Amino acid sequence: MNRGKIIAALLAALLAAPVLSQSTAPNPNQPPPHTAPFPDLGSGETPAERRKSYDLSPELLRGFTAGQLREQQRRLDAALAALPPQTPGVPEAYVLTIALDSDPVFAREAREAARVLAARYGAQSRTLTLAGPDGTRDDAPHASISAALLAISHIGSVMDGKEDVLVLYTTSHGIDLGLAYHYGDHGYGVLSPASLKTALGEAGIERRLLILSACYSGVFVPVLASADTAILTAAASTRSSFGCMAENDWTFFGDALINRALRQPVALDEAARMAGAAVAEWEAKARFLASLPQTSMGAGAKVWLAQLEAGKPRIASAPVGRPAFDEAALGAKAAAGRSAARD
Numbered sequence: 001m002n003r004g005k006i007i008a009a010l011l012a013a014l015l016a017a018p019v020l021s022q023s024t025a026p027n028p029n030q031p032p033p034h035t036a037p038f039p040d041l042g043s044g045e046t047p048a049e050r051r052k053s054y055d056l057s058p059e060l061l062r063g064f065t066a067g068q069l070r071e072q073q074r075r076l077d078a079a080l081a082a083l084p085p086q087t088p089g090v091p092e093a094y095v096l097t098i099a100l101d102s103d104p105v106f107a108r109e110a111r112e113a114a115r116v117l118a119a120r121y122g123a124q125s126r127t128l129t130l131a132g133p134d135g136t137r138d139d140a141p142h143a144s145i146s147a148a149l150l151a152i153s154h155i156g157s158v159m160d161g162k163e164d165v166l167v168l169y170t171t172s173h174g175i176d177l178g179l180a181y182h183y184g185d186h187g188y189g190v191l192s193p194a195s196l197k198t199a200l201g202e203a204g205i206e207r208r209l210l211i212l213s214a215c216y217s218g219v220f221v222p223v224l225a226s227a228d229t230a231i232l233t234a235a236a237s238t239r240s241s242f243g244c245m246a247e248n249d250w251t252f253f254g255d256a257l258i259n260r261a262l263r264q265p266v267a268l269d270e271a272a273r274m275a276g277a278a279v280a281e282w283e284a285k286a287r288f289l290a291s292l293p294q295t296s297m298g299a300g301a302k303v304w305l306a307q308l309e310a311g312k313p314r315i316a317s318a319p320v321g322r323p324a325f326d327e328a329a330l331g332a333k334a335a336a337g338r339s340a341a342r343d
Contacts, residue, residue, distance in 0.1 A: 156203025
């Protein structure tokens with residue numbers, strides 16, 4: 001077909017295409033996709049210099065309008081102002097859940113994790129979620145490195161850092177330098193273990209329950225471990241974790257720990273064991289390299305955790321959303337693969 005005929009055919013196809021109605025307008029709650037490569041945020045000529053650069057938690061924002069930035073600042077200010085001050089003499093939990101990536105699985109997970117953790121630790125009025133749109137809603141302050149650090153700092157100012165507990169849940173992609181912040185093609189960054197440790201220390205928050213769901217999240221354990229810190233991570237420092245497809249409601253670790261184990265009236269260490277066993281079973285069936293979730297509990301943390309968890313719900317609640325691991329779908333996929341191989 002010559003060039004003239006090709007152009008004529010294209011024009012005919014365009015003219016024949018149906019006109020889109022207003023009902024097909026873009027969903028305002030649809031998160032922005034990742035289409036551009038993640039930029040190099042490090043600086044320095046040697047590996048040691050570049051690692052030191054990443055330890056400072058670099059953050060890059062580009063393409064946001066002034067109006068968008070002001071709206072996010074307004075949301076964050078309002079959410080922080082709504083957190084009540086602690087009650088003197090009464091150990092209380094403050095819950096902060098953060099979805100650092102715009103893939104909607106993380107926003108969905110952070111929102112439901114906030115509900116589960118708030119119910120477990122009696123923190124309904126002392127809970128804050130930082131998460132972007134998840135396809136159905138866009139009503140929270142969006143997460144970023146800056147927003148996360150500001151939230152930690154503010155929570156430290158309204159709680160008693162020696163008496164109360166910060167329950168922090170993060171969900172995102174991760175690298176061996178820390179947690180990855182990635183919002184569409186507009187926001188990029190890395191929250192390093194060193195920066196998180198500094199933020200918690202500066203805020204005066206001594207009692208910490210840190211639950212980090214990301215690949216390589218075990219890198220946080222040696223940096224943040226202390227007598228008054230409990231840490232649960234989705235993976236060892238050298239391993240990936242799974243289930244983070246954008247269409248999912250849960251990651252493997254989030255589903256196993258938050259959606260299942262922590263809905264049970266069991267102690268945190270038992271919930272961690274249950275979650276680890278479930279994740280290991282799912283990974284084995286999917287033939288994934290084991291993620292090896294990590295648990296670290298300081299001696300002091302074991303004491304205040306027992307006190308804090310004395311008020312946990314006595315009746316289990318049911319999991320919500322689609323399971324992160326669908327054995328039936330995995331079997332169908334494998335069968336399709338075998339059929340294709342025969343053909």
